Amino acid sequence: MSRRTRIGDLLKRPTPGGTVTVCGWVRSLRASGDVAFISINDGSNLDGMQLVLERDRLPSFDDFCTIGTGAALRASGELVTSPAAGQQYELQVQELSVVGQADSAYPLQKKRHSFEYLRSIAHLRPRTNTFGAVFRLRSRLAQAVHRFFDERGFLYVHTPIITASDCEGAGELFRVTTLPPNSAPRNEGGEIDFTRDFFARKTGLTVSGQLEGELFAQAFGDIYTFGPTFRAENSNTPRHAAEFWMIEPEMAFADLADDADLAEEFVRYLCNFALQECAEELTFFDRHIEKGLLARVHAVAKASFARMSYDEAIRHLEQAPVSFQFPVQWGLDLQKEHERYLTEEVVRGPLFVLNYPKEIKAFYMRQNGDGATVAAMDLLVPKVGEIIGGSQREERLDQLERRMQELGIAQEPLWWYLDSRRWGSCPHAGFGLGFERLVMYLSGMDNIRDVIPFPRTPRHAEF
């Protein structure tokens, strides 16, 4: 096959002219007497290319007028300036072939579909404008994440996907086993004998790469992970999926303030990246998905992020002139309505809340001198609330062991984690960012199932 030219590249040409070949899928066909127009899209950009077919220049003109929406085409012709509004260039077709026909049963019509319906045809929805834009943005953002950390000398570490540590309290584990489901070997107590399983222990899919990430941070200084993460929680919300991608940087010789600095720089970098490198997509989202998206992302890109302690946050909420559905009290976690009030009404921009009560945070977070709080941070942003959660880690062995004991967390399976506090332990800090939540934030899409190619949620693993 002679090589095609991507439509996105053609549209970047400063001048028309020349014979080119494009391939793509039909979005719309408009036939009118002796001339027909076919809009095709090849996924390389939003707008696609208009093919112009003329009866006296093209044999089989009438046959081409019956091409169905969704068909795959290969077209060669001259790239010309379009005389009509709506597109800069169009293709005067000299040769056209139908690579793959599509009949009238093609589920994508030339009209708006609901996102719920498109989820039921997830194999075809990437051919729509919205999902084309979402997944181009997602791809570029993934590259931007690596670029950000690489530019700053962070080591990219692949932490294991199969893990035996399920004691982080980060959610239910998916079991990984090769034992036969109906005749698994039992021990004397009648329980399944996992010592005879593939790994000779109970294993599952990772819920976080953080603990392993900490070990690498204590060898390479600054590291990050970016990989798939699994939670078997029966969560049915627009913000949760059973399989998602998480970004977790970890820095040695760093405290909570350093952690917040990194998070702030990271979020600002990604906003600027999207505005510059995905302008076409963001403009589309601003117009069709969330009015005001561009202004919101611009604001975050320029803002200096506010910081306040959990104590201060509670005081602000107690003095709020609005009434909340959920109680405000020192010691309780912030609800989404509280988070949104703080970031949207109190500071009107991104906000770090620092130093939460230890009771509502994980065992590995560093205990503060007040005996009541830990060095945790959440980054709250307008519209979505929490987008990043992080902490300085407890590097003092005795403190860590005492906290695990208080919480009833077995130390033996985490002997390797505790060892890192035994030899050359140092202050270190990191955070976690759900990649999909970032994509949602920068696209205005409000359901996580619509920013994952083939989302896994309770009862859904069809595609």
Place this chain on the structure above:
RNA sequence: UCCCCAGUAGCUCAGUCGGUAGAGCGGGUGACUGUUAAUCACCAUGUCCGUGGUUCGAGUCCGCGCUGGGGAGCCA
């Protein structure tokens, strides 16, 4: 997992007081020399989510179930 809402043509939805089902879009056919989700004319399409019940009669009322969506919890 809990609470709320919904399920009718390919899609989005209307359907009054319980009386035997409709619109727009999409699709098909035809017309039209430059369209932009083209336009105009004509044509076709139903397991009213399933199941049990109330009733002379159920898309409509009631029970149970399934599916989807939203909110909460959990969290990223």
